[in-house]
Amino acid sequence: MTDTGGRVASREAPRVSRPAETEPGVSVRSQGLAARPAKGRRGRRTAAAWGWGLAGILLVALVWETYKLLAPADGVLIGDTRVLPRTTDLAMPHIWDMFSRLAEPVTRSPSAQPLWMVVGLAALTTLGIAAAGWLVGVVVGIGLALVMQRWRIAEWGLLPWIVLSQTVPLIAFAPIVKSWGSRVEIGSFEWQDWMSVALIASYLAFFPIAIGALRGLESPDRIHEELMQSYAAGYWKTLVKLRFPAAVPYLLPALRLGAANAVIGAVVAEVSTGLQGGIGRILIQFAGQASGDPAKAWAPIFGAILLGLVAAGSVALLGVILKNYRRSEESA
Amino acid sequence: MSDATTGSRAPRPAETAQDAGSRAPRPAESAVEVRGVDKVFETRTGQVQALDGIDLTVAAGEFVSLIGPSGCGKSTLMRLIADLDDPTAGTLTVFGKSSRQARLDQEYGIAFQQAGLLPWRTVAANVALPLELHGVASADRRSRVAQLLEMVGLGDFADRYPDQLSGGMQQRVAIARALAEQPRLLLMDEPFGALDEMTREKMQTELVRISAETGAAVVFVTHSIPEAVFLSDRVVVMSPRPGRIQQIVPMRLGADAARAARTEELREERTFFDMVTAVREALHGGSPVASGARGVETR
Numbered sequence: 001m002t003d004t005g006g007r008v009a010s011r012e013a014p015r016v017s018r019p020a021e022t023e024p025g026v027s028v029r030s031q032g033l034a035a036r037p038a039k040g041r042r043g044r045r046t047a048a049a050w051g052w053g054l055a056g057i058l059l060v061a062l063v064w065e066t067y068k069l070l071a072p073a074d075g076v077l078i079g080d081t082r083v084l085p086r087t088t089d090l091a092m093p094h095i096w097d098m099f100s101r102l103a104e105p106v107t108r109s110p111s112a113q114p115l116w117m118v119v120g121l122a123a124l125t126t127l128g129i130a131a132a133g134w135l136v137g138v139v140v141g142i143g144l145a146l147v148m149q150r151w152r153i154a155e156w157g158l159l160p161w162i163v164l165s166q167t168v169p170l171i172a173f174a175p176i177v178k179s180w181g182s183r184v185e186i187g188s189f190e191w192q193d194w195m196s197v198a199l200i201a202s203y204l205a206f207f208p209i210a211i212g213a214l215r216g217l218e219s220p221d222r223i224h225e226e227l228m229q230s231y232a233a234g235y236w237k238t239l240v241k242l243r244f245p246a247a248v249p250y251l252l253p254a255l256r257l258g259a260a261n262a263v264i265g266a267v268v269a270e271v272s273t274g275l276q277g278g279i280g281r282i283l284i285q286f287a288g289q290a291s292g293d294p295a296k297a298w299a300p301i302f303g304a305i306l307l308g309l310v311a312a313g314s315v316a317l318l319g320v321i322l323k324n325y326r327r328s329e330e331s332a
Numbered sequence: 333m334s335d336a337t338t339g340s341r342a343p344r345p346a347e348t349a350q351d352a353g354s355r356a357p358r359p360a361e362s363a364v365e366v367r368g369v370d371k372v373f374e375t376r377t378g379q380v381q382a383l384d385g386i387d388l389t390v391a392a393g394e395f396v397s398l399i400g401p402s403g404c405g406k407s408t409l410m411r412l413i414a415d416l417d418d419p420t421a422g423t424l425t426v427f428g429k430s431s432r433q434a435r436l437d438q439e440y441g442i443a444f445q446q447a448g449l450l451p452w453r454t455v456a457a458n459v460a461l462p463l464e465l466h467g468v469a470s471a472d473r474r475s476r477v478a479q480l481l482e483m484v485g486l487g488d489f490a491d492r493y494p495d496q497l498s499g500g501m502q503q504r505v506a507i508a509r510a511l512a513e514q515p516r517l518l519l520m521d522e523p524f525g526a527l528d529e530m531t532r533e534k535m536q537t538e539l540v541r542i543s544a545e546t547g548a549a550v551v552f553v554t555h556s557i558p559e560a561v562f563l564s565d566r567v568v569v570m571s572p573r574p575g576r577i578q579q580i581v582p583m584r585l586g587a588d589a590a591r592a593a594r595t596e597e598l599r600e601e602r603t604f605f606d607m608v609t610a611v612r613e614a615l616h617g618g619s620p621v622a623s624g625a626r627g628v629e630t631r
């Protein structure tokens with residue numbers, strides 16, 4: 001029909017699953033009375049998600065303990081190759097041992113803090129560094145996306161380099177980054193070692209954010225762009241009223257991916273730069289003590305998992321706050 | 333949205349007076365003036381001549397419909413008037429200014445075939461968008477939005493989101509949005525295309541009322557002959573490849589009768605059917621025909 005025909009905003013975002021809104025029937029029925037049933041259904045769905053998550057964890061624990069119970073102590077060997085691990089307490093401590101170890105002090109020294117506290121503090125430190133890296137990644141990523149969206153030529157010039165940048169394993173160069181950083185000194189500002197770690201975290205975080213933000217900023221339908229044009233709205237007004245809101249469904253998964261990348265980047269960079277205080281450091285340290293205290297080595301691993309969950313959860317919270325920006329135009 | 337009986341009411345004195353006012357010696361400037369406009373699209377497969385030598389004047393307060401088979405350039409012409417695209421040749425003026433200046437001065441309101449609402453904004457916030465962009469104070473904004481939503485019969489839906497509305501309701505929100513700044517010119521590209529027949533007739537009656545009340549000139553693209561006849565002072569019949577104006581059919585209905593008097597009864601009247609026939613014949617290049625034109629609804 002018109003030239004805008006067929007372009008009715010089916011804004012499919014990458015890796016976005018829009019709960020309930022896209023479910024056929026819900027919105028139609030929500031005209032009057034259905035607000036409540038829809039909410040109930042959503043509630044049931046989150047409950048189901050938690051249930052399945054919990055069941056998954058229990059299953060892993062069950063497999064672990066069953067294998068430990070039934071398999072030979074020396075593991076499973078084919079020829080000379082061990083395809084399944086030994087089941088000794090040294091290689092595979094009991095799950096309850098791992099958890100009970102958390103409550104005990106880190107070392108035998110009388111002033112030692114409990115293990116969970118040490119791990120928790122280390123995880124918090126790493127979380128802080130990762131968050132700093134993530135924020136830098138968000139600023140750089142969205143900044144690059146804005147430049148690329150504004151000037152087509154910048155997209156041609158920049159995008160290949162952005163993609164290429166991710167093939168440089170900066171994590172591998174972490175010690176070099178650290179030594180560069182140590183030479184930076186501007187006035188009273190002095191480069192700290194944790195900043196090198198945050199820098200590497202941001203390097204991993206900015207990429208998905210830049211790509212997601214670019215797709216999001218370019219996502220408004222022509223009809224919406226022309227509407228803004230008909231209002232004689234300039235670049236900035238269009239950006240604020242149209243492009244940023246339209247980018248939200250693309251940005252959220254990108255931010256989540258960026259957060260996960262920042263955490264991984266921070267942990268690995270801590271390991272390779274030997275930064276004290278973070279979870280990466282105690283991961284290595286406790287693994288070194290595993291022969292004497294096998295359950296202890298698992299504590300930082302749980303800490304790292306928790307770290308990832310908290311990071312992803314924070315972004316998910318952002319998604320809840322911005323949920324109205326994830327609506328689609330058509331009535332279901 | 334008023335019910336269908338509103339239309340059959342005798343015109344209110346205020347409406348008649350206003351209408352007479354807009355019809356009395358018109359100001360020298362016309363709403364839209366199109367002179368020798370060509371539009372050629374460059375495509376990969378070659379050039380497409382969408383418009384060829386278009387001349388058209390729309391007087392202030394006049395209701396003009398564009399009708400013609402699919403692809404004859406109706407939307408293109410409308411987009412040129414709205415300065416969403418540039419003509420290849422010729423000139424366009426809107427209220428005596430260049431179309432660009434008219435756009436910058438917000439001389440027109442526009443409604444597309446798709447509602448084009450912003451999905452993250454409530455109905456009220458969607459209608460408020462142009463007011464917000466042009467710095468209208470928030471108290472004025474709220475009262476104006478309430479008034480507009482009342483006008484299109486969506487007063488109770490102010491806090492809904494577009495995905496909670498039917499297509500017809502969305503379209504009414506879009507029309508309210510187009511009217512938000514009381515433009516002197518309304519550009520509408522098949523705004524009722526997505527509506528069912530009942531709602532469509534209601535909306536037509538509403539549009540007649542609104543345009544009479546506000547004295548706005550309207551350029552209205554449609555595929556429906558009865559719709560064009562019912563609404564318009566003049567119907568511009570276009571032909572395709574290249575898009576030309578085939579004929580401009582004046583509606584006797586509008587010439588002497590006050591526009592607000594276009595009531596539901598009109599649809600039943602003899603003159604109405606004569607006009608429908610006249611437009612249909614124009615669509616077929618002047619020869620009397622029995623069946624409807626291709627690509628044009630005759631319902």
Ligand SMILES: Nc1ncnc2c1ncn2[C@@H]1O[C@H](COP(=O)(O)OP(=O)(O)OP(=O)(O)O)[C@@H](O)[C@H]1O
Nearest residue numbers: 001002003373380382401402403404405406407408
């Ligand atoms: N952006 C464009 N690029 C190339 N060709 C175009 C473009 N827009 C329109 N056209 C062509 O111009 C001609 C007129 O298109 P237009 O959309 O104005 O038709 P229309 O009369 O509005 O048709 P419909 O009644 O189906 O909406 C068509 O042949 C179309 O293919």
Ligand SMILES: [Mg+2]
Nearest residue numbers: 001002003407
């Ligand atoms: Mg069209």
